[in-house]
Amino acid sequence: MHEPWWKRSTVYQVYPKSFHDTTGNGIGDLQGIIEKLDYLKELGIDMVWLTPIYRSPQRDNGYDISDYYEIEPAYGTMEDVERLIGELHDRDMKLMMDIVINHTSTEHEWFQQAKSSKDNPYRDYYIWRDPQEGAEPNNWVSKFGGSAWGLEEHTNQYYLHLFDQTQADLNWENEKVRKELYKMMNFWAEKGLDGFRLDVINLVSKVQSFPYDHDAPGGQFGKEYYTDGPRIHEFVHEMNQEVFTPHSLVTVGEMSSTSLAACQQYTKPDAEELSMTFNFHHLKVDYENGMKWTDGKLEFIKLKQILSDWQIGMHEVGGWNALFWCNHDQPRIVSRFGDDDQYWKESAKMLATVLHMMQGTPYIYQGEEIGMTDPKFSSIEDYNDVETHNAFQALKEDGLDSEQALRIIQRRSRDNSRTPMQWNEGLNAGFTNGKPWLAVASNYADINVKKALQDDDSIFYHYQKLIRLRKEYAIITYGDYEPICMDDERLFCYERKWNGEKLLVVANFFGETAEFSYPKEHMAKAEILLSNYENSPSDFRKIRLRPFEAVIYHSKA
Incomplete structure (x- = not known):
């Protein structure tokens, strides 16, 4: 049987905005990624995953797409993307692009048309409901806080947004929507990319009665009615047949609040759905009572149990895990579960070792391989992320003072992983000659790529060895x-x-x-x-x- 190449591979996640800026405008760009490909090759990377680079108002850092066929000008041009694909392939590396198809930006042409009138042909591309007794259609809440419904005053109907109010959920029940999305994905596949990372893909099928939620733990109303919904496996299989299989693409689904049983189904080979899945249960073991914006401590036994259950459960059905500690939404793992002070190097290497010897495909988030830490900014003004600012306000409304709220923000903010990549000890850590869009962590003179490459005992070389071991020892893949x-x-x-x-x-x-x-x-x-x-x-x-x-x-x- 032909072995899928990605089973012995390692993926590197690039957050373009923070990776490397070649223009001096303080925002990383595609040209900056191209300039650093030899570094990624030296690490041993097989595939690069790029977070979204499509045109976007950047309300949610590109996860709010206004045009799937255009590149966000701050990052570069379509020619830059084509060159990046070519440069990667020349180095025997591959490209995975992030795609967001649960929702679009409200600035997308489809939504602009849809909101103009109830009988517009694009109206049914989104999810609209009448007010109930002059208020929202139900009590579902947004993942970013507040109601999941936005009122469109012109037509006096509400549209569903499970995330920011500028991110309107697409109506996957409408076959035209699905066909448009598959056409767009095929456009990208024909450009020569090698895979897709599918943002919150398990949320696209909603219970169509949109019921009021009477019993939601932690006040996360609505979650059970849109997570791994009634038609989800049908939709993902259809997408596989229309896009993934014809182009031999590797796929990873980001699964929000999913179950092991659901991910077994998504990834077992005969289901023909996805290559592998991300789940986040192991990164909620320091949430107090399941709530993110808390100062909870690591429940270590629970962490071991979750990782072990997923290792065993996925192996039983021939499914596949995407292995990760870090990404653009998570704090830095060495600050979170390690010791970013006295045992910085030892704990970063230990965490890498535990994860990389498991079965699955490891994902390294930019800077993880040199032990980058949370920045621990001293003011809420230093944070940029919309979710972080909403949470800070909510924490203060709950009675915390600014200092207490900031301490939780320092531990939980998505900006912890979004600070610029630390290349050297120079200006702005070598990220930009201009003013960076987000401040650089203050420890960049001690923690940077240049220093890591000069130290034979660095965290970088430990990661390099782990990547090599996966290629040399089949037991890591198959055992x-x-x-x-x-x-x-x-x-x-x-x-x-x-x-x-x-x-x-x-x-x-x-x-x-x-x-x-x-x-x-x-x-x-x-x-x-x-x-x-x-x-x-x-x-x-x-x-x-x-x-x-x-x-x-x-x-x-």
Whole structure:
């Protein structure tokens, strides 16, 4: 059987706005990405995923698309995209583009037409409902806070927006909408790109009665009526047949509040839906009572349980995980679950080791490979993100003072990952000669690419080795997964087994020493494939692990 190439590959996420600016306007651009491709090649990357670069009013940093066929001028031109594809392919690398098809910007021509009158042919491209007793059609709430309904006063009807009020949800029940979207995606596939990352794709099918939600945990009203909705698998399979399969594209679906069962169905090969899925359950283990904008602590046992359940569950059906700690919506993992101060290097390497030895396709977010940290800005004015500012106001309305609210923002804001890429110790970390659109983290003189490349023991080279191991050892791709010491409050350990081979991953997740005892019969003499400390013990039966120490042992039968 032909092995999908992406099963032994590693993807690198580029957030173009913050990657590299070549014009001095403070915004990263496509030319800047092209200039840095040799760096990504040196890291060992197989595929680059670009967050949206289409024309957009940038209310949600490009996830509000006003024209799918045009490039946002700040990033460059269509010629730049074509050149980027060519330059990637010349280096045996591939391009994945982000596509947002749950909603468009309200500035999109379709919406401009749709809002003009109830009988406009584009009206049914979106979801409209009459007021109920002079108010919103139901009590569903937006993911960005407030009602999920926006009133269009000219026609006195409400349109659905699960995100910002300028992001109107498309009506996937309308076959014309779906055909228009597939036509657009095929346009991009014919440009030569190699895959799509599908934004919040599991929200496109809504329960059509749009019921009032009487019982929603955490006040997230409406969620159960649009998450993995009634026709979702039908729609994704149709898209696969119309777009993905004809062009042999690799696809990853961003799955909001999904279930393991749903993702097994999305990714098992005979379903013909998606190559792999992102789920976020493992990144909610520090949410207090499931709520993001809190100062909650990491529930470590829960983290292990979730990651292990998904490893085992997806493997059982031949499904596939997208493995990640970081992206453009998440805080920096070394600041979040590691120690970005005393054990910065050790904890960053440990976190990478634990994730990269699992089954799935790893995704590295720009700067993760050099250990970039949350910026911990000292003022709300330094933050740019619309969700962050809404949350700050909401926290203050809930009775927190500015200092308390800011502390939560510093931990949770999406801007934590959006600060400019730190290339060197020069002006603005080498990101731009102008004024950056978002301030650079203040530690850039210590944490940057130039410094990482000059240090043989850097986080960069650890990531490079992990990427290489996945290509060299088939067990990482094919082996089953067995968790060890699940009740241990400091250790994250698991085994991978395949064809008589074994991998043992032993990791101390905390800043104190921890004891590990191998709970089974002795496996064959093992070699250390990689460790984040010098002279880790080669006999793994009983180990005293130093703070954040992680070791990969390998043995053949």
